[in-house]
Amino acid sequence: MRKYGVPVFIAVVLILPFLYLPALSVAGTWKYPFLLPASWSPEHWERLFGAHQGFVPVVIHSVLLSGSVALLTTGTGFFLGRLLSGDAGHRQIQAVGYLTYAFSPVIYAYCLQFFFLKTGMSGTVPGVIIVQFLLFFPFSVIYFISHWGRNMKALEELCFTLGASRRDAWILALLPVSAPAIRTAFFQIFVFSWFDFGLTRVIGQGRVSTLSLTVWQYLAEADPHIAAAGSCLLLLPPAILMLINEKNIRFKP
Amino acid sequence: MNINVENVSVSRSGHQVLNDLSFELQDGHILSVMGKSGCGKTTLLRVIAGLGSADTGTITIGGRDVTGIPPQERRAVYLYQEALLFPHLNVLENLAFGLKIRGENKKSAENKARDMLEQLDLTSHAHKKSEQLSGGQRQRVAFGRALLVSPSVLLLDEPFSNLDSETRMAMQQLYRKMAQERGITTIFVTHDLKEAVIMGSRLSYMEEGKLRVYDDLQTFAADPLTGMQREIGFWQSFDKK
Numbered sequence: 001m002r003k004y005g006v007p008v009f010i011a012v013v014l015i016l017p018f019l020y021l022p023a024l025s026v027a028g029t030w031k032y033p034f035l036l037p038a039s040w041s042p043e044h045w046e047r048l049f050g051a052h053q054g055f056v057p058v059v060i061h062s063v064l065l066s067g068s069v070a071l072l073t074t075g076t077g078f079f080l081g082r083l084l085s086g087d088a089g090h091r092q093i094q095a096v097g098y099l100t101y102a103f104s105p106v107i108y109a110y111c112l113q114f115f116f117l118k119t120g121m122s123g124t125v126p127g128v129i130i131v132q133f134l135l136f137f138p139f140s141v142i143y144f145i146s147h148w149g150r151n152m153k154a155l156e157e158l159c160f161t162l163g164a165s166r167r168d169a170w171i172l173a174l175l176p177v178s179a180p181a182i183r184t185a186f187f188q189i190f191v192f193s194w195f196d197f198g199l200t201r202v203i204g205q206g207r208v209s210t211l212s213l214t215v216w217q218y219l220a221e222a223d224p225h226i227a228a229a230g231s232c233l234l235l236l237p238p239a240i241l242m243l244i245n246e247k248n249i250r251f252k253p
Numbered sequence: 254m255n256i257n258v259e260n261v262s263v264s265r266s267g268h269q270v271l272n273d274l275s276f277e278l279q280d281g282h283i284l285s286v287m288g289k290s291g292c293g294k295t296t297l298l299r300v301i302a303g304l305g306s307a308d309t310g311t312i313t314i315g316g317r318d319v320t321g322i323p324p325q326e327r328r329a330v331y332l333y334q335e336a337l338l339f340p341h342l343n344v345l346e347n348l349a350f351g352l353k354i355r356g357e358n359k360k361s362a363e364n365k366a367r368d369m370l371e372q373l374d375l376t377s378h379a380h381k382k383s384e385q386l387s388g389g390q391r392q393r394v395a396f397g398r399a400l401l402v403s404p405s406v407l408l409l410d411e412p413f414s415n416l417d418s419e420t421r422m423a424m425q426q427l428y429r430k431m432a433q434e435r436g437i438t439t440i441f442v443t444h445d446l447k448e449a450v451i452m453g454s455r456l457s458y459m460e461e462g463k464l465r466v467y468d469d470l471q472t473f474a475a476d477p478l479t480g481m482q483r484e485i486g487f488w489q490s491f492d493k494k
Contacts, residue, residue: 151335151337157324160324161302161325161327161329161331161408162330162351162399163355163402164325165325172350172353176339177339
């Protein structure tokens with residue numbers, strides 16, 4: 001019993017929110033102290049897509065925004081991480097990178113807001129992309145500095161001594177070998193951006209809408225059923241990315 | 254091909270790693286290089302491979318001055334302590350990698366890789382990935398991959414140091430046999446005295462950036478620097494007991 005008790009408890013705690021959210025989104029009447037709703041209804045989903053006409057564009061907009069941030073940040077971190085990995089001072093740079101995470105993203109956004117107002121990027125999509133990039137970029141660089149370690153350098157040199165040009169070494173070895181790391185970084189940054197609330201709210205100033213902000217709005221309106229339906233959608237893209245990236249994040253004993 | 258290293262010096266951060274180093278190695282010979290850690294053995298291999306540059310001196314391979322020529326054009330394959338197989342490729346693809354980048358057509362490269370698999374006794378592992386192989390098998394693939402591009406020079410940097418003694422012995426025999434059959438000039442860096450003697454047709458010892466190449470095993474053994482006398486003394490002490 002003890003052998004299975006703890007893993008089952010952990011599994012239930014982890015899985016419960018994923019069962020509870022869909023259930024809440026299709027619950028009709030659900031009164032205390034009943035464990036399950038008295039009736040089920042698609043009404044909240046219909047309201048989500050019906051009454052809020054702008055909902056689908058918000059989802060598309062969120063995917064594009066997070067995708068852009070993830071692409072930009074992963075790409076920059078990948079190449080900069082390579083440049084810095086050979087640098088003797090990369091440890092100091094890494095230490096500075098961690099400083100970004102010393103304070104909350106919202107405070108970080110408020111600190112930068114002045115510059116975004118001055119440059120006219122406040123309340124714009126590029127402004128939100130840039131502020132998210134600024135926050136996630138150190139993570140990407142730190143991540144890729146570790147990736148471009150001694151082993152990658154040795155692989156590149158091996159390609160050269162086997163006769164590969166710089167281009168061949170990149171196409172046939174370095175990029176394929178780096179693919180899992182790139183996928184993982186992209187996935188991670190996409191998720192950071194996708195669930196970001198504070199930065200988008202402060203720099204976007206309500207003029208840039210994302211799914212996270214919309215779900216928050218439903219919660220603020222005390223509409224838990226629609227918020228649950230929105231949250232289910234909120235979980236969808238990360239879940240798809242997780243499936244794609246499943247091989248890299250799977251636990252290997 | 255002959256290797257001729259003349260008056261090569263390398264300094265890094267004010268430290269003289271290679272100090273006016275010169276030696277010549279005849280075609281088809283295997284030169285064992287011994288020496289303490291940090292004495293410059295790896296730097297010597299890297300400079301010959303073109304992966305590091307020398308401050309002064311010249312390197313000639315097969316009569317061609319390769320000083321300043323990029324590693325791609327030297328045909329000097331450098332093998333590391335770790336086997337360094339490409340993790341996204343299987344054994345067969347790893348073997349054919351060098352041939353592919355040298356423009357060999359797919360079919361021919363695959364046929365040559367299959368022949369090599371057979372010689373390495375790895376036929377049943379053709380479609381396995383690097384992570385599914387043992388350390389010795391990985392080293393065999395790395396060696397086969399290097400041999401397939403017909404290098405002018407093979408530079409081996411302690412390739413067996415991570416292997417258990419039995420696998421190590423088997424690998425020493427395989428390497429020596431295959432390198433000699435193909436007449437590939439080889440420089441073999443090792444810390445292991447026994448391995449240096451087994452592998453090398455020439456023996457050398459490196460100290461303070463200079464390489465001392467011995468005429469034969471007797472002169473190598475007679476030099477207290479090589480530690481061979483100490484080793485012999487150690488084993489003789491068992492007889493006395």
